[in-house]
Amino acid sequence: MASTHVQGTSQRKGGIRVVLDEHLPVDHRLSQVYRIGAGVMGLILVAFGILGLTRNIGFFDIGDSTVAGLSTNGALSVLSILVGLLLFVGMVIGGNFASTLNMVLGILFILNGFIGLGMLDTEINFLNFKIQNVIFSFVVGILLMWFGMYGRVGSALPHDNPYWKARHPDEAAAEERLRRERRGAAGSGG
Numbered sequence: 001m002a003s004t005h006v007q008g009t010s011q012r013k014g015g016i017r018v019v020l021d022e023h024l025p026v027d028h029r030l031s032q033v034y035r036i037g038a039g040v041m042g043l044i045l046v047a048f049g050i051l052g053l054t055r056n057i058g059f060f061d062i063g064d065s066t067v068a069g070l071s072t073n074g075a076l077s078v079l080s081i082l083v084g085l086l087l088f089v090g091m092v093i094g095g096n097f098a099s100t101l102n103m104v105l106g107i108l109f110i111l112n113g114f115i116g117l118g119m120l121d122t123e124i125n126f127l128n129f130k131i132q133n134v135i136f137s138f139v140v141g142i143l144l145m146w147f148g149m150y151g152r153v154g155s156a157l158p159h160d161n162p163y164w165k166a167r168h169p170d171e172a173a174a175e176e177r178l179r180r181e182r183r184g185a186a187g188s189g190g
């Protein structure tokens with residue numbers, strides 16, 4: 001497996017500011033989490049959108065049309081398909097792109113949930129949101145953020161994690177020197 005490295009560092013008041021190298025090896029195990037997360041959410045959204053379009057619902061209808069327990073209309077169906085396809089693109093590309101895409105779309109889903117909550121039972125509810133849609137938006141948003149942040153954010157990242165190495169360059173360098181010394185001692189001693 002290829003390794004990642006710190007792209008660069010610069011001084012800041014009180015210590016070193018670390019700039020993350022935005023390259024993860026293609027075969028890194030974290031990439032699989034980002035890809036699977038994007039793919040599953042994309043599949044769900046595309047299926048929801050296609051089922052909504054097959055119902056021949058008006059583009060901005062605000063009636064009682066539902067798919068899988070969620071209210072929908074043509075606009076929400078098309079939007080779901082587009083976002084689902086975007087998540088599929090993230091799945092194909094993988095790596096940090098998928099991770100960042102999952103985080104950004106997760107935040108947008110949560111914001112959309114709050115906006116939908118504010119538009120319930122109003123005339124401006126053009127996406128035909130009901131409380132079930134709001135809850136779904138919150139759940140998908142949290143899941144996408146979790147998929148995107150997995151292995152990038154946390155207080156107990158393993159020391160072989162590229163993000164831990166980038167955030168702790170001095171400790172990572174000391175550990176690498178120690179590993180090289182141990183390999184050298186094992187190679188010359190035996």
